[in-house]
Amino acid sequence: MTTAQPSLTAPDAAGGSQDVQPTPLALLLLGREADPRSERGVECPGDLPSPSDPDLVERARAAKEKLGDKVFVLGHHYQRDEVIQFADVTGDSFKLARDAAARPEAEYIVFCGVHFMAESADILTGDDQKVVLPDLAAGCSMADMATAEQVAECWDVLTEAGVAERTVPVSYMNSSADIKAFTGKHGGTICTSSNARRALEWAFEQGEKVLFLPDQHLGRNTAVRDMGMSLDDCVVYNPHRPNGGLTAEQLRDAKMILWRGHCSVHGRFSLDSVNDVRERVPGVNVLVHPECKHEVVAAADYVGSTEYIIRTLEAAPAGSAWAIGTELNLVRRLANRFASEGKKIVFLDKTVCFCSTMNRIDLPHLVWALESLAEGNLVNRIQVDSETESFAKLALERMLALP
Ligand code: SF4
Numbered sequence: 001m002t003t004a005q006p007s008l009t010a011p012d013a014a015g016g017s018q019d020v021q022p023t024p025l026a027l028l029l030l031g032r033e034a035d036p037r038s039e040r041g042v043e044c045p046g047d048l049p050s051p052s053d054p055d056l057v058e059r060a061r062a063a064k065e066k067l068g069d070k071v072f073v074l075g076h077h078y079q080r081d082e083v084i085q086f087a088d089v090t091g092d093s094f095k096l097a098r099d100a101a102a103r104p105e106a107e108y109i110v111f112c113g114v115h116f117m118a119e120s121a122d123i124l125t126g127d128d129q130k131v132v133l134p135d136l137a138a139g140c141s142m143a144d145m146a147t148a149e150q151v152a153e154c155w156d157v158l159t160e161a162g163v164a165e166r167t168v169p170v171s172y173m174n175s176s177a178d179i180k181a182f183t184g185k186h187g188g189t190i191c192t193s194s195n196a197r198r199a200l201e202w203a204f205e206q207g208e209k210v211l212f213l214p215d216q217h218l219g220r221n222t223a224v225r226d227m228g229m230s231l232d233d234c235v236v237y238n239p240h241r242p243n244g245g246l247t248a249e250q251l252r253d254a255k256m257i258l259w260r261g262h263c264s265v266h267g268r269f270s271l272d273s274v275n276d277v278r279e280r281v282p283g284v285n286v287l288v289h290p291e292c293k294h295e296v297v298a299a300a301d302y303v304g305s306t307e308y309i310i311r312t313l314e315a316a317p318a319g320s321a322w323a324i325g326t327e328l329n330l331v332r333r334l335a336n337r338f339a340s341e342g343k344k345i346v347f348l349d350k351t352v353c354f355c356s357t358m359n360r361i362d363l364p365h366l367v368w369a370l371e372s373l374a375e376g377n378l379v380n381r382i383q384v385d386s387e388t389e390s391f392a393k394l395a396l397e398r399m400l401a402l403p
Pocket of ligand 1: 078114139140141142143174263264265266327355356357358
């Protein structure tokens with residue numbers, strides 16, 4: 001069910017105003033009904049165990065034991081501790097998808113993460129392996145900011161402006177299978193936060209411009225901070241405005257066409273958070289994820305992916321102090337892990353900053369998924385159709401072949 005929304009008016013780059021075409025969004029309660037255009041508000045069938053059931057840990061352990069090698073549980077770094085304790089491996093989304101592909105004997109891959117990650121795991125694993133997402137409402141607000149229809153419309157705008165044939169799409173791993181397939185179909189590649197620079201360098205060898213989807217911050221930070229481009233080389237395509245809110249001339253002049261998407265978790269950190277922690281914690285090193293805003297990244301001491309953040313803290317000397325700008329579940333786990341080594345680790349912001357959709361995967365959902373599988377009921381399977389899969393795989397393979 002969708003609701004019609006009125007057209008809005010917003011100022012354009014030149015200070016005038018133009019019509020804003022809002023994307024029709026489903027207004028659904030989380031956990032009820034289904035919206036095929038979005039990952040939010042998807043019904044969860046079956047009887048979930050009560051969150052207060054004192055036997056939840058034992059039930060998860062017993063179901064996993066019963067399944068044995070048939071099940072492989074993946075835990076993204078941003079998952080809750082109550083879930084992570086049952087993960088066979090932990091990591092970022094791409095590492096987890098590859099770990100799953102390396103376990104062909106596992107019939108069931110239970111992905112404790114969000115929807116686009118489960119799609120990537122389905123794309124990279126064998127046809128006989130079934131990927132399960134314990135709660136279908138675990139989507140990603142960033143991935144939802146670029147729909148297949150919007151991106152197809154954007155390509156039409158680029159074609160109209162005469163720049164499409166010189167533009168190479170580069171899509172962040174944090175995107176739907178549809179967007180990855182679009183990228184593969186148009187000669188582009190996928191990137192992660194670890195290899196974004198290599199992906200952009202490759203793309204600029206293939207064409208003159210990059211359409212970077214869907215995280216404007218990762219695109220801008222990589223282009224400007226890592227590759228020496230200027231902020232003026234970047235324009236932002238807003239899918240809610242006619243022609244993306246850009247003129248044909250702006251599109252022709254730009255090197256980086258950034259999609260107007262962001263991570264709602266990393267987007268919360270501000271320059272004030274950085275200045276404030278430097279006052280509160282003497283000698284602190286500020287270490288942030290490249291999904292943070294450009295001014296935050298520019299003010300930080302170190303910038304990198306979650307795997308980079310972990311490696312940097314592992315190598316940090318005893319007595320050092322660190323403020324970390326990434327999801328709170330991971331920061332808390334790192335603070336506990338390194339406390340005994342005398343490393344002080346604090347969260348960059350003063351306010352709580354969990355990823356709410358990641359947190360949809362809780363122990364009751366994990367127990368429900370594992371017990372269902374142990375009883376022979378395949379639930380919440382994530383399956384990408386074969387055409388989408390083949391084009392998405394093409395884009396992923398280009399990434400794997402990056403120098
Ligand atoms: S942390 Fe950000 S990018 Fe990652 S799943 Fe949550 S909303 Fe999406």
